[in-house]
Amino acid sequence: MDNYGNKLVFVGGMGAGKTTAIRAISDVEPVSTDMPLSIDATEEKSFTTVALDYSSIDLDEGELLHVYGVPGQKYLNFMWPMVCTGAIGIIVLVNACQDDAVDSTAELLKDFAALAPDASFVVGVTKSDLAPDFQLTSFRDELNASGYQVPVMKVDARVTIQVEFLIKTLLSYQHAGAQLGIGAANRI
Numbered sequence: 001m002d003n004y005g006n007k008l009v010f011v012g013g014m015g016a017g018k019t020t021a022i023r024a025i026s027d028v029e030p031v032s033t034d035m036p037l038s039i040d041a042t043e044e045k046s047f048t049t050v051a052l053d054y055s056s057i058d059l060d061e062g063e064l065l066h067v068y069g070v071p072g073q074k075y076l077n078f079m080w081p082m083v084c085t086g087a088i089g090i091i092v093l094v095n096a097c098q099d100d101a102v103d104s105t106a107e108l109l110k111d112f113a114a115l116a117p118d119a120s121f122v123v124g125v126t127k128s129d130l131a132p133d134f135q136l137t138s139f140r141d142e143l144n145a146s147g148y149q150v151p152v153m154k155v156d157a158r159v160t161i162q163v164e165f166l167i168k169t170l171l172s173y174q175h176a177g178a179q180l181g182i183g184a185a186n187r188i
């Protein structure tokens, strides 16, 4: 396989915070393909990614990371394989306010493990401040019970230090050679 360098990809549903997270950690102005939302626009969310996000960061002085984001909207999922080719790590963002947070995370892990078989994974749960009933431990247990053993943590995509911590967690798993749990491998 071609060498794509240290390529990480943020994935997740619409509004999970992919573009926001990439902007929060960028050393440079990110490449963005956000377009105005014609329907479902709110005061908080009026743009959506239609192709990809891209930026580069020097996380720990020396190692350049190439960071991409995919569109969350399903009808744009033809972009997913193109963006994910050669990724060493996939960051799944999921909105804590979603009723089907576990199922949609499991589906994303399954889909992206197929697209980036060599990648390590981490799950970041955004918007937990807006979901007072959200329980991280239950979420993690249910994901494990579905066959996905993967690091899971809360993250506010707007907060640089939290997004950096998520990426550092992913990289430490990646350096340790960790990939999705056995259960997940059986499901793909």
Ligand SMILES: Nc1nc2c(ncn2[C@@H]2O[C@H](COP(=O)(O)OP(=O)(O)OP(=O)(O)O)[C@@H](O)[C@H]2O)c(=O)[nH]1
Residues within 6 Å of the ligand: 012, 013, 014, 015, 016, 017, 018, 019, 020, 021, 044, 045, 047, 048, 049, 050, 070, 071, 072, 073, 126, 127, 128, 129, 130, 155, 156, 157, 158
């Ligand atoms: N309250 C709150 N808002 C958040 C949090 N994380 C992200 N947001 C907001 O949620 C919105 C996320 O929007 P985007 O970053 O465009 O989402 P996206 O995943 O790129 O969406 P698509 O490109 O449409 O797939 C932004 O308005 C963020 O400010 C969080 O933890 N708490």
Ligand SMILES: [Mg+2]
Residues within 6 Å of the ligand: 018, 019, 020, 048, 049, 053, 069, 070, 071, 072
């Ligand atoms: Mg986006």
